[in-house]
């Protein structure tokens with residue numbers, strides 16, 4: 392089936408079997424291998440991308456469902472030599488060890504900060520209304536869909552909070 | 561994953577027609593695709609309803625709220641009107657899944673998500689829900705997450721949704737559309753108990769699609785709480801959850817609406833529990849009496865026996881919170 396995806400600002404038309412997940416379309420059809428496959432079942436967050444402005448698990452959706460949609464992957468945020476602030480903060484704070492979960496962590500954190508800027512509460516927010524201070528607890532809750540087998544969590548949380556302007560290093 | 565034909569519905573009629581002809585609806589896909597990858601579900605045809613005009617949340621003329629079936633769990637949880645007037649619903653949504661999943665999961669899909677029973681998920685095992693008549697190994701096997709209320713000897717699976725528990729406490733109705741027109745029903749009528757036919761989970765007719773959930777006007781002067789008890793503090797399904805909407809009249813409980821997750825095959829509600837509380841002064845003895853009523857037919861299956869005392873303790877803690885009653889020393 393023909394599907395057109397706008398990925399990192401560029402339009403791509405591909406011909407895929409309807410079974411193809413958005414994740415496999417990115418990795419196998421477009422060679423955008425920055426997005427990782429961990430569990431393939433929505434449980435680990437390694438495949439997180441931004442779809443029409445929202446972070447989602449690309450393993451749990453079909454490419455053919457996204458004709459005309461806008462997608463940002465880790466490659467679209469920045470690449471070696473021109474990293475964006477979140478990517479740089481992950482490097483500076485040791486926000487990874489093996490690095491496998493890292494693209495998903497960074498995409499998820501990017502989408503998450505946008506949710507915070509819109510005032511979305513979380514499960515741990517004391518109030519459903521008003522500004523959300525991005526405490527360590529808030530980051531942990533909002534990022535609970537991204538697992539890190541190397542357990543680089545302390546660095547991940549520091550990198551995210553610094554990028555959000557909550558702590559300075 | 562088995563091959564399937566894919567079609568995108570351009571309007572509701574095309575969607576109901578396709579479903580009537582045997583196609584399976586796909587919305588957020590977060591439950592269906594998971595199950596299709598495991599071949600627990602293997603539809604031959606998918607009808608994608610995500611481009612239908614069911615994405616709005618708006619007040620009804622009567623002051624209630626009409627939530628389109630495609631409103632995402634994120635948008636609903638963050639909706640300012642819901643946060644202010646139906647906070648138990650925001651809280652339940654925020655207690656479920658993850659940020660990424662909630663951005664995709666839809667209101668209709670969340671209601672119709674399938675059980676997380678391990679035997680249902682494992683195609684090497686018999687399961688009366690997946691393969692009618694094949695048997696149920698959960699009853700004698702691992703059943704830590706299974707039902708203590710409403711189960712049958714054919715199936716002891718629970719309904720996993722958090723959102724649906726809050727909606728049940730809020731007296732929500734679903735609006736469905738099929739070839740025969742539109743109808744509305746409460747969640748008690750949407751879901752069916754397993755009995756001898758656990759594979760029939762809802763009362764939706766073949767061509768029927770959920771188009772909206774309708775909440776009655778916000779409860780007046782009520783305290784709303786959702787409490788979820790789970791194995792991890794985030795990103796885990798409920799072992800027991802309670803949605804409570806309770807209003808006081810001076811020192812007495814005027815109205816109590818209570819729904820429970822993790823206990824049964826559908827978000828559970830028991831009018832007798834509520835009637836035992838209404839008109840009474842809150843006390844620990846009263847809360848015990850309400851718990852006795854809730855759990856009068858509760859049956860543990862072995863590994864889930866702990867849910868019986870856990871349900872009692874969770875209900876009592878929630879009732880103390882909403883009535884501002886101190887725990888006895």
Ligand SMILES: Cc1cc2nc3c(=O)[nH]c(=O)nc-3n(C[C@H](O)[C@H](O)[C@H](O)COP(=O)(O)OP(=O)(O)OC[C@H]3O[C@@H](n4cnc5c(N)ncnc54)[C@H](O)[C@@H]3O)c2cc1C
Pocket residue numbers: 432433434584585586587588589590591592593594609629655656657658661664665666667668669670671672673674720721722723768769770771795796797798
């Ligand atoms: C890792 C993980 C953790 C999770 N944790 C939680 C949790 O803690 N709490 C919780 O409540 N949920 C949890 N979920 C489940 C999640 O909430 C559901 O997957 C989601 O709500 C389903 O919505 P969807 O739109 O993606 O449904 P889909 O997968 O698209 O559909 C689900 C079912 O509903 C049918 N359907 C969908 N829309 C309609 C409609 N409008 N009319 C008729 N039929 C329809 C489909 O045919 C399908 O059978 C979790 C899921 C995952 C993967």
Ligand code: FES
Pocket residue numbers: 427428429430431432433434435436437438439448449450451
């Ligand atoms: S690969 Fe998508 S969540 Fe694990």
Ligand code: FES
Pocket residue numbers: 486487488489490491492493538539540541542543
């Ligand atoms: S850095 Fe290795 S999994 Fe996270």
